[in-house]
Amino acid sequence: MLEFLKRLFNPEPSSVTARERLRLVLLSDHLALAPDVVESLKADLIAVISKYVDVDAAQCDVTFEQQDRVVAMLANIPILGMKPAARAPRPAPPEPPPMIDAAPASATVADAPDVPDAAVAPVAPAAPKPRRRRRRRTGVNAAPAHG
Amino acid sequence: MHELREDPLPAAPPAQQPRGRCIVVTSGKGGVGKTTTTANVGVALAATGARVVLIDADVGLRNLDIVLGLEARVRHHVLDVLEGNAELDDALVSDKRVPSLKLLAASQTREKDDVDTNAFRGLVEKLRERFDYVLIDCPAGIEKGFQNAIVGADEAIIVCTPEVSAVRDADRVVGLLGERVKITLIVNRLRPALVRRGKMLSVDDVNAILRLPLLGVIADEPGVIISTNKGEPLALDANSPTGDAYRKIAGRIAGTDTSAPEIPREASFLDKLFGGQR
Numbered sequence: 381m382l383e384f385l386k387r388l389f390n391p392e393p394s395s396v397t398a399r400e401r402l403r404l405v406l407l408s409d410h411l412a413l414a415p416d417v418v419e420s421l422k423a424d425l426i427a428v429i430s431k432y433v434d435v436d437a438a439q440c441d442v443t444f445e446q447q448d449r450v451v452a453m454l455a456n457i458p459i460l461g462m463k464p465a466a467r468a469p470r471p472a473p474p475e476p477p478p479m480i481d482a483a484p485a486s487a488t489v490a491d492a493p494d495v496p497d498a499a500v501a502p503v504a505p506a507a508p509k510p511r512r513r514r515r516r517r518t519g520v521n522a523a524p525a526h527g
Numbered sequence: 528m529h530e531l532r533e534d535p536l537p538a539a540p541p542a543q544q545p546r547g548r549c550i551v552v553t554s555g556k557g558g559v560g561k562t563t564t565t566a567n568v569g570v571a572l573a574a575t576g577a578r579v580v581l582i583d584a585d586v587g588l589r590n591l592d593i594v595l596g597l598e599a600r601v602r603h604h605v606l607d608v609l610e611g612n613a614e615l616d617d618a619l620v621s622d623k624r625v626p627s628l629k630l631l632a633a634s635q636t637r638e639k640d641d642v643d644t645n646a647f648r649g650l651v652e653k654l655r656e657r658f659d660y661v662l663i664d665c666p667a668g669i670e671k672g673f674q675n676a677i678v679g680a681d682e683a684i685i686v687c688t689p690e691v692s693a694v695r696d697a698d699r700v701v702g703l704l705g706e707r708v709k710i711t712l713i714v715n716r717l718r719p720a721l722v723r724r725g726k727m728l729s730v731d732d733v734n735a736i737l738r739l740p741l742l743g744v745i746a747d748e749p750g751v752i753i754s755t756n757k758g759e760p761l762a763l764d765a766n767s768p769t770g771d772a773y774r775k776i777a778g779r780i781a782g783t784d785t786s787a788p789e790i791p792r793e794a795s796f797l798d799k800l801f802g803g804q805r
Contacts, residue, residue: 393725398691399732405691406698406736413702 400449407451411444418442425455434460547578549651549661550780551680553704555696557667559688560715560745563755565664566594567770568684571762571777573628577659580619582651583633584676585666586642592632596758597622604634609646615653624763629658639672651679660780669703682709684742688716689728694736701737712739713776716747719793730790743776745769746791 411418422442429435436458443454552565565581573579582605583591592598600620603613608631619629631654634641654661663680666672677683683704687697697712704710714730721727730744745751750769754761761770762777772791778784 395722395725395728395732398728402691402694402728402736405695409695409699 404446404449404451408444408446411451418444422455426457429457431463433462436460547655547658547660548682549655549663549680550682550684551584551663551665551677551708552684552686553665553673553676553700554667554686554693555669555700556693559686559693560751561667561686562590562594562664563751564684564686564713564715564745565591565662567760567762567773568776568780569628569660569662570595570622570625570760571770571774572660572662572780573622573625574762574774575777575781575783576627577781578627578657579660579662580629580631580654580658582631582654582661582663584642584647584663584672586633586637586639586672587635588666589633589635591664592620592630593758594755595622595630595760597630597632598758601630601632604632605647605650606634606637606641609643609650615650639666639670639675642671642675644671644675644678647675648679655679669700673700673703677704677708680708682711685710685712685737685739686715687712687733687737689714689718689722689730689733691728694728694733697737701739710739711742711780712737713742714744717744717791718747719791723793741788742779743772743788744790745772748791748794 422440425442426435426437426440430437439456439458441456445452445454552561552568554561562583562585569579569581581591581595583589584605585591586606589604592601597620602620603618605618607613608615608618618631620632622628622630651661651663661679663676665676685697685700687693701710712734714733717730718727722729730741734741746769748769750761750764750767754764754767760773761767762773764770768791772789775784775786775788779786779788
C-alpha cells in the first residue's frame with residue numbers, strides 16, 4: 381500500500397531520471413569539448429546582433445549552464461549604441477511568424493539582400509542551416525568589430 | 528614455460544589474413560568489467576582455434592592473470608619485454624585449457640608512465656604478425672595508460688554498464704578514440720529485473736546515447752563472480768548462459784555469428800531456488 385502511494389505521487393521510474401540526467405550532462409560535456417563550435421556560435425551571435433546595435437565584441441561572453449531540466453546558453457553582450465539604420469523601421473524580433481505588416485521589413489531591403497532570413501533567425505537560432513547562411517552574409521558586419 | 532621453449536610460437540597466420548587484429552577493451556570508467564570481458568572474450572576466441580594473445584596494459588594494477596587463473600605461471604611481464612630484460616617468448620604465458628591462448632601480464636611494481644608508447648606500439652605490431660588476435664586490456668582513465676593501450680589498436684570494444692557514470696565515461700572515450708578506430712559495444716552487468724521495473728537503464732537507453740554496433744549483453748549474475756573467484760573464465764563453462772553470451776560475442780567478432788545480440792532474461796523462480804553454482 382505504501383509502495384502504491386509512493387508510486388502514485390512519484391510516478392517517474394529512476395531509469396527515466398537517469399536518461400534525462402545523462403542527456404543533459406552529455407550535452408554540456410559535448411559543448412565543453414567543442415570550443416571551436418562555441419567560438420563559431422559566438423561569432424555568429426555577435427554578427428547577427430551587430431545588425432541591430434553596436435556591440436563590444438571584445439567583451440562578449442557566451443557560456444552554457446546546466447539548469448534543472450535544460451542546458452541554457454547565457455550570452456552577455458555589452459551594447460555600445462543603436463545602429464542608426466535599424467532604429468525605426470525593423471519590427472522587434474520576438475514574435476516574427478504572424479507577420480501582418482510585412483511592409484516595414486521590406487523597407488530595409490536595400491542594405492540587407494535577404495531580409496526574410498533575418499526575420500526567421502530568432503525563431504530557430506540553433507538550426508544549423510540558417511546559421512551558415514547568416515554567417516556568410518553578416519561576416520562583413522562582424523569584421524570591423526573584431527578589428 | 529618449458530613447453531613454450533620447445534614449441535615456440537605458431538607460424539605466420541594464413542595468407543589471406545597477413546596481420547592479426549588488434550582490439551583494445553576499454554571503458555573510461557573503472558570497475559565496469561574490462562578485465563573480465565578481455566579474459567572471457569579472449570578465451571572464447573581461442574577456444575575456436577584462433578591464436579590469441581592477451582596483453583594486460585594496466586601496468587601497476589595487474590589483474591588479467593588472476594582473473595584467468597594464470598597468476599602462478601607469470602615469470603616476466605610486459606615491461607621486461609619492452610625494456611629488453613626478457614625475451615617475448617619467455618614472457619608469454621600459456622594456458623593449458625586453451626592451447627592457442629597466450630597472456631602477456633602487466634608489471635605490478637611499475638607505473639603506467641614507465642611504458643614507452645612507441646615501444647608498446649612496436650610490440651603490438653610484432654604480436655600481430657604471429658597471432659590472429661591481439662586483445663589489450665586497457666586501464667581505466669584516459670591518461671597515459673589509456674593512450675598506450677590504444678596506440679596499436681584499430682578496433683575497440685567499449686565495455687559499459689547501465690549506469691550514468693559509465694555511459695558518460697564511455698561517451699568520452701568514444702570521442703577520444705576518434706574515427707580511426709572501429710568501435711563496438713558490450714553492455715555489461717545488466718539486471719533484467721531492474722530494467723523491467725524501470726530502475727535501471729536498458730540496453731536501448733545506453734545505446735541511444737552511445738550509438739555503437741552492439742556486440743553483446745552480459746547479465747549481472749553470480750556466475751561471473753564465482754568464476755573470477757576460481758580463475759576459471761565462464762567462457763570455458765559449456766553450461767553457463769553467460770559463457771554462451773561470451774562465445775557468441777567471440778563469434779560476432781570473428782564474423783562467424785551473425786545473430787543479433789540477445790538481451791539476458793530474468794532468472795526464473797526455479798533458477799533462484801536451485802541456483803546451482805558455488
